[in-house]
Amino acid sequence: MTRSPIVSAATSAVAGAQDRYQQVCKKVSKRLIGFLFVCFVLSFLDRINIGFAGLTMMSDLGLSGTQFGLASTFFYIAYIACGIPSNMALARIGARRWIGSLMIAWGVASTCTLFATDATSLYLLRILVGVTEAGFLPGVLLYLTFWFPAAYRARANALFMIAMPFTAGFSAALSGLILGLDGVWGLKGWQWLFLLEGLPSVLMGCVVFGYLDDRPQQAKWLDNEEKMLVQKALDADRQASTPAAAQNARSVLAELTSPHILLFCLVYFCLVNTLAMIAVWTPLIVKSFNTASSNASIGLLAAIPQICTIILMIVWGLHSDRTRERRWHLVLPMLLAAAGWLLTALSSVPTVQLVGVCLAASGSYSAMSIFWTTPDQALSFRARAVGIALINAVGNIGSAVNPLVVGWLKDLTLSFGSGFVYAAVLMILGALLALRLPIAAPAMPETSR
Template sequence: MHHTTAPITTATTTGNPQQAVMRKVSRRLLGFLFACFVLSFLDRINIGFAGLTMMGDLGLSSTQFGMATTLFYIAYIACGIPSNMALAKVGARKWIGSLMIAWGLASTATLFATDAHSLYLLRILVGITEAGFLPGVLLYLTFWFPAAYRARANALFMIAMPFTAGFGSALSGLILGLDGTWGLHGWQWLFLLEGMPSVIMGLVVFYYLNDKPQQAHWLNAQEKQHLQHALAADTPAATPTPEDKGPSLLREMLSPTVLMFSLVYFCLVNTLAMIAVWTPLIIKSISAAGSSNSTIGLLAMIPQVCTIIGMLVWGLHSDRTRERKWHLVLPMLVAAAGWMFTAYAGAPQVQLAGICMAATGSYTAMSIFWTTPDQAMSFKARAIGIAVINAFGNIGSALNPLVVGWLKDLTQSFTAGIVYATVLLVIGALLTFLLPLPSSTPKPTPNL
């Protein structure tokens, strides 16, 4: 893969050489990392579509199917923090490339599942190998983007989640139509065709990424200097003494602030897991009898299109108004209202609109959420702090499939599971008011 970027020869004439360099860094990194995240998230959520036929083929109950995703997230949570620590030592290029190859192979191997237990083992392997990607890239972005630019960079990167959910819905529905080709079930084709691209992209990572700006051959000496100065300005002037470094770092990682961010993210991630894992099956349950998997895939794409538009518009509004807290609370409440429409509205069209509200609100809230934690902790605690929040929050991802699957088997309806996600969203919105958000009135984020 060859990527060309026009050299910036007019940095001094733009009046802001730092912005010129940041535009160059953005063009080089964000599109590529976006593509990597698309593959990562696709391999995480494609089991939701595989479930349309896999559950019947393997004789799985909803509880067993939910357990497979729960075990994925348990492995994901357990390995996220050590993976981020390994990235800091090994370097992003080698570590992210290796992770992509490993999880691509593990995801592809899911086509060999024959029963619940083999599915559990394979999903645990995917969870172990994929755990370090998202917190690792969030950390990696701090190596390249100063704080004034990082909010927009995070948002542009994270749009990969609804994009993948939308694009992946349509793609997965079509792939399931290959059922019977060469003796493979449709869900087996799904894991094969959506897993192997991660392996290929992992090989490309070794060539394409640089660990730090000093190693970037595509930046000249002056551009590297501008970028290093901007990054250095983010480092607190006061450096703790060696004897205080360890204890103070541990205290900050486990401080009430980090724990509160983690709790809010836990409440939010529950509904993100609900959307990622159960949306195809929920849409199938409210669709006309006999709807094809391709039709369900196209219907599941609609909420994600709404979500992408919502993230872009709401994120831009948050930057322009320099406000974060209400821009986090309101989307969470919109998502909660959307789930209520999905659960209790009689008309399928209103229920689908409710799913659109739930998806748009929750993903938009997530993009705003990740603009705030790094500003509430010191630079030295940021690497592990991000991983702690991500890991703790994703306990919600582990619990949701199991709880919703159990409630579905118990009640023969998704209503109770939807109410469970809704209650947590409201609790998370209320807890947001307790967050110390110095970024409620941040400096305007420059254009990338």
């Protein structure tokens, strides 16, 4: 059957509008994702550099494995407590001013960790870093929803979140070299680590004030047509993705206490346990089966899992957007991570153990980038800022618990094997719970209406 000229013209117009929107989306991505990636690199660097500092800090300050793990636990307790109010502040005063202020504050706090002299002072300084850094990740995740509809967010999340494995790999090599500055100008190697990796956040925070725009309508680098296309796509996405239960909820509190939001929190808790283990313990894990290696060699070996992770995150995020499938793109990498931890626990061959760490890192980070495309499907727009921060905060209880549990298990068993099993069990549980999440295929944004 031959289509009428009117239908053909309408179809061509819709296709043209979609193509035009994709061009605008690429422009927005080039402007924001690269910049936010650099900011996240600095954020994550200041969060995980204590893992490398621990290679020499523990002996210098006389810390046990439990005490060292407790420093990270205190960091995450502060991080959890301040995440929700921080996101509320971002929604009120705007990302540009809030994120810029946070970066300056945590940069100063992280740098000051070089003044730690014992366990107590280290705890206090890590609490300060946790307070100041709490709002960055949930704030940026909220900020991305102001610019990208759900159908484009897996690739945006992946390109932004590869900052985590990139930083872990980059810092692995960099931190191993910085520790070699031990004794220069009277400072220990770990003190140089906090100094050289903390100050760049302060400088980048100043840049944020002049670079970011809070909303598309404020962006001078978009013309009026481009602003209109972005806003239409976001409005249509908001109407399509908000569930009826959330729309009909009597209050924001009723939304946030719904069983679906609790399920998101539990899944993220299981996932974050592995993320925390990779972030804090990877250098010490790698050293545990390469005891004769130098700190610089440990740094290079610890970078291998992160390289594998970056590749899988990009490929997996693009595949999820192209197929418009989320559930199995979340569950399968979680199971891959569980298999990686079990492989590491059961093998005594260093090469096989390193492969296991690679699988655990690749699977968990790929799952995280997909996970954060889904919570808004259970939240109305009014509850999104607090809801994202709540899921992040509750999930990050895993970040507070994991260092303490793994440190205790390490002291008890004199190996990381029991910690690997603990992480694997939680990932399997998280994957099973993820099968029950209210996840639907994201609709392509309508820009022609």
